[in-house]
Amino acid sequence: MSGFLAVLRRELRLALRGGGEVLTLLLFFVIVGAIVPFAVGPDKALLARIAPGIVWIAAFLSMLLGLDRLFRPDGEDGTLSLYRLADLPLVAVVAAKVIAHWLTAALPLIVASPFLALLLAMDGETLLRTIVSLLLGTPALAAFGGIGAAVTVATRRGGLIAPILIAPLCVPVLIFGVGAISPLGGPDQASAAMLFLAALSLMALALSPFAAALAIDWGED
Amino acid sequence: MTHRQVFSPLRLTARALSVGRGETVLGRDIALGVASGGGLLLRGANGAGKSTLLLTLAGLLAPLEGDVLIEGLDEDFGPARHYCGHRNAVRPRLTVGETLDFWAAINGASGLSTAEALEKVGIARLGGVDAGYLSAGQQRRLALARLLVSARPVWLLDEPTAALDAEGHRLLAALLRDHLASGGLAVIATHDDIVVDGFETFTLGVAA
Numbered sequence: 001m002s003g004f005l006a007v008l009r010r011e012l013r014l015a016l017r018g019g020g021e022v023l024t025l026l027l028f029f030v031i032v033g034a035i036v037p038f039a040v041g042p043d044k045a046l047l048a049r050i051a052p053g054i055v056w057i058a059a060f061l062s063m064l065l066g067l068d069r070l071f072r073p074d075g076e077d078g079t080l081s082l083y084r085l086a087d088l089p090l091v092a093v094v095a096a097k098v099i100a101h102w103l104t105a106a107l108p109l110i111v112a113s114p115f116l117a118l119l120l121a122m123d124g125e126t127l128l129r130t131i132v133s134l135l136l137g138t139p140a141l142a143a144f145g146g147i148g149a150a151v152t153v154a155t156r157r158g159g160l161i162a163p164i165l166i167a168p169l170c171v172p173v174l175i176f177g178v179g180a181i182s183p184l185g186g187p188d189q190a191s192a193a194m195l196f197l198a199a200l201s202l203m204a205l206a207l208s209p210f211a212a213a214l215a216i217d218w219g220e221d
Numbered sequence: 222m223t224h225r226q227v228f229s230p231l232r233l234t235a236r237a238l239s240v241g242r243g244e245t246v247l248g249r250d251i252a253l254g255v256a257s258g259g260g261l262l263l264r265g266a267n268g269a270g271k272s273t274l275l276l277t278l279a280g281l282l283a284p285l286e287g288d289v290l291i292e293g294l295d296e297d298f299g300p301a302r303h304y305c306g307h308r309n310a311v312r313p314r315l316t317v318g319e320t321l322d323f324w325a326a327i328n329g330a331s332g333l334s335t336a337e338a339l340e341k342v343g344i345a346r347l348g349g350v351d352a353g354y355l356s357a358g359q360q361r362r363l364a365l366a367r368l369l370v371s372a373r374p375v376w377l378l379d380e381p382t383a384a385l386d387a388e389g390h391r392l393l394a395a396l397l398r399d400h401l402a403s404g405g406l407a408v409i410a411t412h413d414d415i416v417v418d419g420f421e422t423f424t425l426g427v428a429a
Contacts, residue, residue, distance in 0.1 A: 006326030010315065017314040078308030081281050087299050087371075088327040220281065 003088035004096050011100030021069065022104050025062045029109045032058035033116035044121045051120035052181035055130055056137075056174050058116065059109050063141050064166075066105035068159040070097060070149040071216070080153070081220060090216065095209040098146040106138035126181060129190070133180040136197040137173050143204035144169040150212035154219035173200055228374040228404035230257045231293035231301075233278065238287035240270055240277045246285060247273050253423055255406045257293075257374065260397065260417060263410040265425035271410035272307070272379050274425065278408060279304040279377045291375065299329065302375040307383070309364040313353020317344065317363055320352050321370055328371035338369040343392060357384040365396065376400060376407040382415065390415070 015022055036054050037047055074080040083093045110131060117127040148166035152158025179193035238251040247270030255261050263271045276282040278289055279302050294301055311320060321335045332338070339345045342362040347355065355363065361384045368376060376397075382390055390413065397407055397417045409415060 003327040006323050010319075010323050013319070014312065014314055073312070076308075077310055077312060078306055079310040079312070081306065082304065082310050082324075083327075084281060085279065085300050085302060085304055086327045087329045093327070 003086070004092050007088070007093050007096035008100050011097055012103065015069075015100065015104040021066070022108055025066050025105055026108045026112055028065055029058045029062040030112060030115060032061060034119050037119060047121045048123070048126075049182070051117070051122045052126070052130060052133075052178045054120060055113060055116055055134070055181075056177045059106070059113075059134060059138060060141060060170060060174060062109055063105050063138065063145060064163045066101065067145045067149050067162055070101050070146060071153040072149070072159065075153045080216060084217065084220065090213040091209045094146060094150065094212045094216070098142055098205070098208060098212075101146065102139055102142040106134075106142055110134045110138070129181045133177050133194065133197060136180075136194060136201060137177040139201040140173045140197070140204040141170055143201070143208035144173075146208045146212045147215065150215040151219070153216065169204075173197065176200065228257060228372075229293060229295065230404065231291055231374060231406075232256045233375055233406060233408070234290045234292060235278065236287050236290070238274075238277065238289065239285040240273045240282070241285050242273060242282075248425055249286075251287075251425075255408060257404045257406055258401050258419055260401060260407040260409065260420040262415065262420050262422045263408060263425060264412075264422055269425040271425055275304070275377050275379050275408065275410050276306075278302075294374075301373055302377060303368045303371070303373045304377045304379075305364055305368060305381060306379045309360045310367075311352045311355065311360045311363055313351060315352055316349050317352050317355070318348040320363060321366055324367045325370040328367075328373075330370060332372040333369045335370060338366040341369055341396070342366045343388070358386055358389060361385055362389065362392075365393065369396070374405045376405060376409075378407065378409045378411075380411055381409060382411060382413045 033054055040046060071080060083090055086093065113130055113134060114127060117130065122130065144166045148162035151165060152162045155161065176193045176196045180190055180197055232254060234254045235251055239246060239249045240251065241247045251274065253261065263274065265271050273282065277284050280289065281304065291301055317339065318335055321338060325335060333341065336345070339348055342365050344359055344362050347359065352363065365381065381393055385393065394415055394417050397415070400407060401417065401419050
């Protein structure tokens with residue numbers, strides 16, 4: 001357990017001392033959301049209707065942006081090979097890194113989402129549901145992202161391929177994420193979507209460390 | 222100083238080993254064995270496959286044929302091999318002390334304490350410095366300190382003297398003597414002369 005926490009602490013230190021890596025993702029998230037009203041025009045009703053989709057797209061894109069720093073720096077400086085020889089199982093290292101990825105790439109976005117809600121003319125109740133759906137759904141994005149980053153870490157231009165690989169996996173998360181905010185068939189549907197979102201996250205989090213560790217083992221060979 | 226861990230006798234053996242990268246075979250039918258208290262200097266021209274052989278011995282690269290065995294190891298000892306490659310695995314933005322504490326945490330703090338290990342490799346003053354500010358030689362010393370904080374019997378070092386000064390060469394030889402005396406063994410790929418008793422030389426030919 002102390003090894004697991006050590007990996008988590010190291011990742012958080014590197015991200016927070018990174019001179020604005022976290023801030024970059026955050027600004028990207030806000031900017032994507034902020035330019036939409038300018039692009040679609042100042043129709044408040046329309047904005048409020050598409051707002052959940054926009055928040056989710058912005059979150060998805062920002063998290064993709066942070067994906068490349070998950071394993072690549074470790075792969076380049078030899079740390080990844082040493083992880084394979086560590087006492088701590090590689091699966092635990094990967095799990096800690098995925099959690100750190102969520103804490104540094106998703107949590108700041110969720111904290112900033114009220115600001116986007118303001119720009120997109122969202123009402124209070126929708127904002128609350130947005131925050132809950134992001135909290136439930138973004139762990140799945142982080143977990144799928146971990147698989148994509150691990151598969152492509154051995155490839156030189158892999159940073160560009162990872163988003164393409166994981167986009168299909170993330171589509172259900174987006175569908176249920178938006179469904180949980182703007183239910184088409186009444187409130188019951190919304191809670192069902194929330195449950196689906198939570199199930200997706202739990203499943204992805206449970207599977208991705210194993211899949212990603214396997215990919216790293218094979219890729220380094 | 223702290224207690225000195227003495228390893229149980231063991232032996233690293235490679236049998237009918239073929240090593241290579243992908244389709245390229247770099248060495249065939251390699252047979253070697255090192256016992257506790259012994260060491261092996263791998264020699265060979267550039268491209269002869271020294272690094273590939275070391276990676277295979279470390280278990281980081283799958284052998285093309287044959288196998289690598291560590292005999293005499295306790296089942297519950299955990300990973301027995303330390304690998305130190307060309308890349309130092311030293312990251313800027315973490316201090317020297319944090320880097321070493323991290324390795325102790327994930328490899329098991331079974332060796333020296335962080336302060337003692339830094340003292341041993343001669344960078345005790347730099348514990349609080351950002352590791353990105355270290356010179357190449359100091360980074361290499363930090364990489365060697367990683368081997369000291371977690372006690373493991375098998376050391377596989379790839380050109381450990383690269384970037385080290387003359388005093389660093391002596392320091393490495395002293396570390397190796399200590400390691401061998403406590404029942405460890407080492408395989409080192411190098412072009413330099415590392416003078417330590419108990420070391421034999423194994424020369425890799427260029428694959429035909």
